[in-house]
Amino acid sequence: MTVLENIVRQHAERSAALWAQRDSLVLDDPPDLDAVRAIDGRLEINLDGLRVAGRAAWPRVLALHEEASGKGELFVLAWTALELESADYVVRAVEIARSADDGPGGLLGALAWHEASKIAPWVRDWIDARDSFKRFLGVSACLEHCVDPKQVLAPRLRDPDASVRTASLQLAAKLGRTDLTPEIRNAVSDEDQQVRFWAAWTLSEFGRGDPSIAELRKTVERGDRNALVALRAVVKSTPATELRSWIGTLLHLPQSAPLGVRAAGMLGDRSVLPWLIEQMNNPAVATAAGASLLELFPETRLADDLFTNDPVAAGADFGEYFADRIARVPLADKVLEWGRRQGYVK
Template sequence: MISTIEAEVFEQHASEAAFLWSYRDAAVLDPLYDLESLGELDERLEAHVDGLRLAGDAGWEISKAAIDEEEPGSVFAPMVLAVERRDLKGIAEVLDVGGAVPALARALVSGLGWVSFSKVRAILPGLLSHRVGPELYAIGIAACAVQRQDPGAALGYAVGSSDLRLRARALRAVGELGRADLLDEVRGALGSEDEACRFAAAWSGAVLGDTAALRALGAIADGGGRFAERACAMAMRRMEPALASTWLRAIAGAPRGARAALAGAAALGDPALMPWVLECLGTPELARMAGGAFTMITGVGLEEAKLRGERPAGFQSGPSDDPEDEDVAMDPDESLPWPDREKIGAWWGSRGKELKRGTRYLVGRPMEVAWLEEVLKRGSQPARAAAAVELALRGARRGVMEVRGPAWAQERARTGS
């Protein structure tokens, strides 16, 4: 029997673990975070998970009670503890709550990525089985993918599934894991009517060097849908700079095309596009994204270089306080600073000639393998994600390193230790 004080301490651990996981879920994409600061956040999160772990059965019960809240962060710690305890009933309980809900499934997969793969491997036969539903199978594939462990024949089955969520996750895993043996299956999905499957196939095909995938990425970027920005960015990584610049300008002129084109400009890294990027600084809806592209190409942080500006008067983005406002979409650029257009223009006018047109840059230096490895070690999270993809495209690494995983696991993967 635990005391009231002990119960309160354990409940605090569960609450803090849920909060920190949600915070971390945003941090892995935040330019303010790098591997070192992500590691510090991971240590804080692990400390609360460890508090529940050391509490034994009491910690497990209190952690498990939180899953009824059906909030993403609340299922992370229970998943970690259940797998570590080899508690099959507990694992089933957590999966029953979150397996079919995409937002919760993300946290479940994150929990499976937090635990050593030797412990995850023990439950894979129950997830990667023809007897389970596609939701659980997708979690099994995702668990292998985030740990960058090959699920073997199970992946080949999943890429041909009639369940679209499972198929899309499996198609993405093909590229993440560098499974070139499944390229024919990937090509077969490029014409899928499902946008998520089509994008996942095109992304993985591009990682594996397939030219048909490049055309599919272009079509997705042209379409202006929810995958347009990511499709444009990946397409740029596979195009020659001169052709890519021409194509980007066409995309930018299309309705809703400017954001996709800015994502592509940041991925391409060609200074020849900077005049257009600087123009976008004058449009409030694009200014922060354009500032991010400027930083991604030049390596110049707006805060550090005193190039940060102010939010334009009257500009609104994200959900408002008005209960009558039906637009509840989050601000996609919330983590990006507002740029000062005049100061950035002056900086480019005096320093821009140092960057050679037609050369691809990532945070200030040409994209060479040694520099990409350095960015993977020390860069911001968006820059690290770009470096991981670029290294895979160059064959320097098999598959794409996971830059959202636990910092200690990333360090092992990065160094090969």
């Protein structure tokens, strides 16, 4: 391997690792946006290395993906294909993403990273294609860049493919396309559960009535995979008195108690800190209490001793509760000391 090939390989490997780390950070609750921005700068530097290499980068990124087919490697492969504006390379990236074990997230990340004008020719072809996966990519790219596909969005809301319908609902909400409200109301009774959820969420974003909020509350109470998204929508859309009463209901049910604790952090009321510290002593809701702490007091990220990645350090009951699971939990005593130093706790 020549020196140039070795350098290109290093840029590809670093880009893959950085984007995978970035993607995981964005999914954290709540995300550390400062850490994400720091990674963005380092990632762009390494992508510049691939950009300078031009077409010589393609064999290297392809080989990297064949050796390690993670979401980061898919991101680098797709980003390079789009950067080189090669129809053959983009087709290859799409087909790899279609069957990727980790899903198409790496390709979606590459579409988001490039400027909208760069990917526009592909998106225009995909969004009305016969291939449902390409339609999904087209709508998802519009969602990432907040681009309105105008009259094309309505038929995508009725698309035969549920993933396309789901992405289209999220796009309608992001764009504020209230003109599509009748179509979205129809989607509330869709056969697909995910479509029904995102239809209800979109209507709540539009401020359109209690039925959607009732559906979102059920999602929270069941603890479904969309529970956090639903929870934030309910907090945003419900009057304070009614909301606090509902949160109390959540706290009394074992399956929803963590979400009740998490909701407290979404209210923006820092006076709940003493109560949150009490919850940190309960393994079942401690991680939710830690997430609420970070949302209410972002500065706690800068303190080195308030959280631990070793649950046993928080107490033997934490070790028993989490067993072999990886978890980052707050240390109640340390948080109490911090709160007293800052004057938040007497």
